[in-house]
Amino acid sequence: MIQHEGPGWRFEKDSSKSNFPVLIGGENWAVELSENEWLSLRKVVCNLIDQYAQIKKTLMKEEQIFLEMERSPWWGCIDGNRESWSLRLILSGAGCKARGIEVFWPVPAAQAITSVMKIMWDS
Numbered sequence: 001m002i003q004h005e006g007p008g009w010r011f012e013k014d015s016s017k018s019n020f021p022v023l024i025g026g027e028n029w030a031v032e033l034s035e036n037e038w039l040s041l042r043k044v045v046c047n048l049i050d051q052y053a054q055i056k057k058t059l060m061k062e063e064q065i066f067l068e069m070e071r072s073p074w075w076g077c078i079d080g081n082r083e084s085w086s087l088r089l090i091l092s093g094a095g096c097k098a099r100g101i102e103v104f105w106p107v108p109a110a111q112a113i114t115s116v117m118k119i120m121w122d123s
Helices: 035-056 109-122
Strands: 002-006 009-013 022-026 029-033 064-071 074-081 085-091 101-105
Touching: 002 109, 009 109, 022 035, 022 101, 029 035, 029 101, 035 064, 035 074, 035 085, 035 109, 085 109, 101 109
Parallel strands: none
Antiparallel strands: 002 009, 009 022, 022 029, 064 074, 074 085, 085 101
């Protein structure tokens, strides 16, 4: 089992769990994800962070940025400035027996958990 935790965020990956091996959490909430949900989450989070990294270079200190992206079944957005941002993600509940999830990490928890997510995806 892999566990990481910090103020306002939590991440666990337990390969022995077949249905929901990944747990992501925030302040007073947590949700378990299936392997497919976890893998599809990667696309939206990585793309958002890459876009943010490119755009932040062009922002002035006081400028705000709001980036949103949809990669089925996820929708995500980064809201912040060139220094920091929050992250909101929604898993669409469309389809038979599909579940819907909405999660949010404020500044600086968003940067911390996405750093851990990236490490997990790259390993």
